[in-house]
Amino acid sequence: MWGLALAPALNWNDFSGRAVLVTGGSKGIGLATGIAFGRRGAHVTLTHKWGSVDVEAVRAEFRKAGAPEPDLIEADASQDESIHTALAAIRRRHQALHSFISNVAVAPVVQSFEQYSRRDFARCVDYSLWPLVSHVQAIKKVFGAYPRYVVALSSQGAESYGVNYDVMAATKAALETVCRYMNFRLREFGTRVNVLRTRFSRTDSLRDMFGPEFEAFVDTHSPGLFTEAAEVGEAVVGLCCGLMDAVAGQVVTVDRGAGFCDNLSRLFEERDRLSLRSQKGP
C-alpha cells in the first residue's frame, strides 16, 4: 500500500523517451541544462540564434555524458513562426513535450542612465521575457497540451545590483511575476511553472554583461561566489523530475548561498584572509 502511494516519484531519475526543449541552449547554462536532461535519457532540443555554434562540439558533449543525440535548431525566440517551426520538428518525433526550459535572454549593456532606451527595453522583453509566454502558448497549439514542467531562468539581478544590469534586471523581475501568474493560470492543466535564479556563473553572458575583468576580480576579492552551470542544470532537472511537484509558482535560488553573504559585512569579516586593508580613520 505504501509502495503504491510513493509511486509518482518512482521514475524520477529516468527521462527516457521524453522530449525537452531548452531555448538559448547552445552554450552556458542552457547547454549544461540540456546535458543534465540528456544524461537521464531525455531527447533534448536546443534552440539558438546568434553566434556560430559548433554543432559537433555540442554533440560530442552529449555523447560524453552518455546522452542521446540532441537536436540543435536555429530559431529566433521572438518570432512566432520560428518558434512554431522548431516545435513542429519536435512534434514529428514526440506526442508530448515534457519540459520546457526558457533560458534565452538578450540584454542591453547599460552603463549610465542616459543609456536607458525604450527600444532596448522592449527588445529585452521580446527576447528575454516574452519567449516564456509565446513558447508555452505555441506548445499548446502544436502538441494539444501544455508541457508538464516549465522552468524559466532568472538571476538575482532582479533583486540586487548587478553591473550594467538595469534593463535585464527589470525584465527578470517581470519574468518572475509572470511565472507566478502563469502557474496560477495553468495549474488546472497540471503544469508547474517555476523560476530558477542563480547569481554568477562563468558564462559568456556574464562576460558580455559585466565585462571581461569581472570574473578575475571576483576570484581575487570574493572567491567562492560562482555557481557552476552544471549545478544549475541539475537543479532545473530537479524541478522537472517529479519529486518537486508541489513546488509551483516559486522562485528557487541556486547560488551556493552566495546571495546571502555577497556584501560588505562579509568582506569585513573576512578582510584578513582576503587581504582587504582598510584606510586609516580620520
Added chain:
Amino acid sequence: MSKYPRIYKDRVALITGGTKGLGLRTALVFAAHGAQTVLTYRWGSADLDEVRGKFASLGASEPLIMAADVSQSGDTEELFGVVKKEFGRLDTFISNASNAASVQALEDLSERAFLKSMRGGAWPTVDYTLACKRHLGRYPRYVVVFSSDGADRFTPAYDFVAATKSAAETLVRYLAYRLREEDFRINIIRARAIQTDSFTDMFGGIFHGFLRSLVAEDWLVSAEDVANAAFGLCSGMFDAMTGQVVAVDRGSAFADGISLLYSNRESLGL
C-alpha cells in the same frame, strides 16, 4: 523490493518526529531509496510495530527508532551516541520535530512559553547539526528543515510557532554561511496546511473542512508532496542550493486571499 533508484544505499538519514505524519512519510521515501533510517519520537503514541511494518513492506532496512525529545540536549547526546555506535555516520538530517506552544489568546503570551518554544522549535536544528559533528566527526551532507508559511503570513494560534520558524530560517542562512566550505548544505521547506495529526492538534480538526469548502482538494499540500521535495533536496540535484527557503505549497500561498475568493465567487456561492 523497491524499484526506486537506490541512491541512499549504505547511507543514513535521521528524521526527528519520524514515527508519524510528515516525518514518517519522509522517512519512507528515504528508506525506499535504500537509506538506513533513524526515527525519533516524543509523544509515544505511534504503534512502533506498525511503523516497522511499513518499512518492511517496502523491503527497506528496519529503522532505528528512539525516544528523544528535541528540546532536551541530554536526549540529543544519547541519540547521537547510539547512531555512532550502530552506523558510524549520518548523511542526512531532516529537522521535522518542533515543540512550540500554541497561543489561543493574549494571556498565552508569556516569556516562559516563548523561550521554551524557541528552545523546542528553533534550536533543535542547530543542536543536532553540531552534535553530528561532535559525535561523528563531520557534518551531515544534507540538512532539511521543515517550516511553514506561518513565518510570513497569519496562521491561527501560531504566534510562537511562527516566531520559532522565522528564527530557524535565519539561523539556517547563517549556518549555510558558517559551514560553506564543508560538504554541507542546509535548506528549509515551507509547507502549509498539511493534513497530519499535528495539524489536527493545532487547528482542532475543523480547519481542513473549512478550507475544503473554499478551495479544491488539489490546493491542499499532502505529506507526500513535502516528503518527496525533502528527498529531492537531498538527491544530489540541488547540491548548489544552500541557505534557501523553498515553498512546497502547490503555489497556493501566492493565490491565497480575498482576490481568489472573488474570482471564484459564483462557484463558491459567495
